[in-house]
Ligand SMILES: Nc1ncnc2c1ncn2[C@@H]1O[C@H](COP(=O)(O)OP(=O)(O)OP(=O)(O)O)[C@@H](O)[C@H]1O
């Protein structure tokens with residue numbers, strides 16, 4: 001294999017740069033050329049390609065965001081869009097491709113694999129919602145950002161004896177909500193995958209005050225409801241001042257943690273090894289502290305019931321630890 005390409009896609013995540021660096025460094029070390037594709041699948045269809053050398057990734061390991069930029073592309077979901085992308089890859093003589101992104105990006109990666117490109121997927125998303133890996137690149141940084149923010153909110157909540165509803169990211173994924181909620185000792189955690197009746201959430205807030213607690217914290221993943229909606233319901237039921245904080249995109253930014261840098265570097269490097277050995281069509285990750293690989297074709301919830309099952313098991317276990 002003489003020439004491969006690397007791209008980032010979907011919402012950015014801290015550690016994507018470290019993954020790109022992992023790919024470029026390993027490829028150069030074994031004499032393979034790397035092309036960077038800018039702007040995700042949108043850039044692929046437009047031919048936004050540039051050769052990358054170690055010099056280009058000298059100073060990116062510690063940076064948040066993605067130097068290759070990222071995008072969400074509706075056009076790439078169409079057959080015509082995918083054909084344009086294939087034409088561009090072929091014109092550039094790309095023999096292998098590393099796609100760094102989330103579950104949506106993996107669907108695009110699978111389409112390219114099925115069309116004859118050798119693809120390896122790396123889990124780059126703060127959502128931690130990829131089947132076959134315990135952690136995604138960027139999740140550790142994001143959940144720590146959220147937890148630190150909730151710690152700060154707790155200080156003011158406690159001073160004013162208030163309840164705070166903190167809305168965190170996760171349209172379909174509850175990992176950030178549940179793990180930052182557990183780590184910050186929240187009274188109630190609302191996630192999209194497992195329904196919690198509002199009465200239960202309200203009862204938990206009331207119970208905290210009855211116990212003599214000075215504040216209470218409710219974490220809600222954006223996919224369940226807005227923080228404002230949840231706050232209104234609590235304020236109607238409990239005689240307490242309620243405030244809302246929406247953490248938003250600060251959860252996607254910032255320098256990647258050591259964990260995310262190492263995960264990204266190892267996976268980037270391994271992706272190149274696999275392509276060089278003629279293996280493709282896999283999504284890489286880490287499970288039980290070992291490198292894991294799953295077929296890209298098995299990572300979608302729509303095709304593999306284990307995806308949702310495994311996710312619910314993990315979240316149910318975590319929920320059992322809540323107060
Ligand atoms: N069914 C599909 N077929 C082809 N391409 C797809 C498909 N679904 C998504 N994609 C492509 O992948 C891109 C990224 O997907 P999406 O917006 O779901 O983000 P993601 O990769 O899941 O990351 P995150 O959830 O962290 O933002 C989409 O904009 C689209 O171009």
Ligand SMILES: O=P(O)(O)OC[C@H]1O[C@](O)(CO)[C@@H](O)[C@@H]1O
Pocket residue numbers: 010011012125126127169170171222252
């Ligand atoms: O920045 P955008 O495109 O609004 O995306 C927001 C979504 O992206 C994610 O952060 C994942 O990257 C989700 O948790 C969130 O719902």
Ligand SMILES: [Mg+2]
Pocket residue numbers: 010102103104125127
């Ligand atoms: Mg996703």
